[in-house]
Amino acid sequence: MSPEMRVGRDGRLRPRRKGAVQPLAIAWMALVWCLFWRDFSVANALSGAVLGIGVQLAFPLPPLRMDGRLRxxxxxxxxxxxxxxxxxxxxxxxxxxxxxxxxxxxxxxxxxxxxxxxxxxxxxxxxxxxxxxxxxxxxxxxxxxxxxxxxxxxxxxxxxxxxxxxxxxxxxxxxxxxxxxxxxxxx
Amino acid sequence: MSWDQVSDVIAAVCFVAAAFFAAVAAIGVIRFPDLLTRMHAATKPQTVGLLFALVGLGLRLGEPSAIGILVLVGLFQCATAPIASHMMSRAAFRAGQVRQDLLVADELSPVMDREEPRGAP
Structure with missing residues (x-):
């Protein structure tokens, strides 16, 4: 979830790329990547994390306000x-x-x-x-x-x-x- | 009875339930009167059937790596199926593909022309 929005060149509001990468999301995508390969090796986890960062940079999500802790x-x-x-x-x-x-x-x-x-x-x-x-x-x-x-x-x-x-x-x-x-x- | 036999029996029950719900989905598509009611028959019992099939498969295989994939299949199905059925029923409603005579109450049509502004927040 990117923290803020910006106005794009065409005048439309877009999520900002800066700050869009989040550690929890990287960990989740690395886990999914390992599950896909059915192999929990360090190399798999690392390539999954790199892919996760790439995905979050390419498709930044709009901000989502979530206050409070999980119960x-x-x-x-x-x-x-x-x-x-x-x-x-x-x-x-x-x-x-x-x-x-x-x-x-x-x-x-x-x-x-x-x-x-x-x-x-x-x-x-x-x-x-x-x-x-x-x-x-x-x-x-x-x-x-x-x-x-x-x-x-x-x-x-x-x-x-x-x-x-x-x-x-x-x-x-x-x-x-x-x-x-x-x-x-x-x- | 050993645990293997118990899990096999539960897996068999899950597979039968899965097949039942998939069959009901197919029959519902034929029997229901209009597009939106058919959507209910086609999308929902099928999802439940798939979840049953996944549980059965997990019990039968019993391998952690296979169960990981099955959990992912279930998660992604639950995340994507509602979007697909929502988009289809939304388009159907806007295109007027709804039999108004069948509806007991319709609280959307009167406010349909009051659209909200589009775009990201």
Whole structure:
């Protein structure tokens, strides 16, 4: 994640190349490189690290604000929630397919409470991976997701789905320690 | 029963589950009425099926280096599949390839013309 943006020659905003290389990302890409070769030798790790630096210089990512530390318990709870929901929902979709029922789909608007792009990305990834829901449109300015749901049944189902997605957001918020709100700092 | 036999049985169950979900995905594509509902059938049970197949393979092979590759396959599948299905359904919705008569509620179409400014932050 590069720390800042710059205005390019064509007048468009681009991530700055300076400071885009991060040690954690280099370590991750070296690990992936070793896994690809199925061989953990020093030469492999070094060439993986060099490649990682090259990739980060060539494709600098836009800045991502992440305050707070990682909470392992929160992460485990998120992974558990995700895997169990994925399994339950695939069985639900499968019964729909096999019973020849026509599903009752809907497009539901979910206004996320968090202002973070990181949270919005994770929530969209999770809802799209869980069977029966796919993000059709995402608005970054208001942090709103529009989700196509395979089967809601009726208007009550729409509200239920909205609450469930907001619940997913709470799980995602739980993986980081939250920074204090501005008004709490003032007091 | 030794651990080898137990892991073989679990692997077999995983493979059957994987085949089941892949088959359901294919049937769903035929049976569902419009593009977006078919997308649900085509992309999701298939991902779950692949994850089951990877778990089964990992148990059957039992080699650390092979499991490393399998974990990578699973991670990359989970990272890329949502993007593909999102882009396709977004394009489908914008192209009007949605059967409005089937929707119970549609909260997007009324605000569709209020686009937000494009571009990087």
């Amino acid at each position: 392992i318990i929160g992460l485990l709870r998120l992974v558990w929630m995700f895997l169990s929901q994925m399994l339950v929902a695939s069985v639900e979709v499968s019964t729909h397919v096999l019973r020849r029922e026509h599903p009752k789909p809907a497009v539901v608007e979910v206004d996320l409470t968090s202002e973070s792009d990181f949270v919005m990305t994770l929530v969209s990834l999770i809802t799209t991976l869980i069977p029966g829901s796919v993000v059709v449109e995402a608005r970054r300015s208001t942090h709103t997701l529009f989700i196509h749901v395979l089967d809601v049944g009726d208007d009550r189902g729409v509200e239920e789905f909205r609450q469930r997605t907001l619940g997913v957001e709470q799980y995602v918020l739980g993986i980081m320690t939250q920074p204090p709100k501005p008004e709490e700092v003032v007091r």
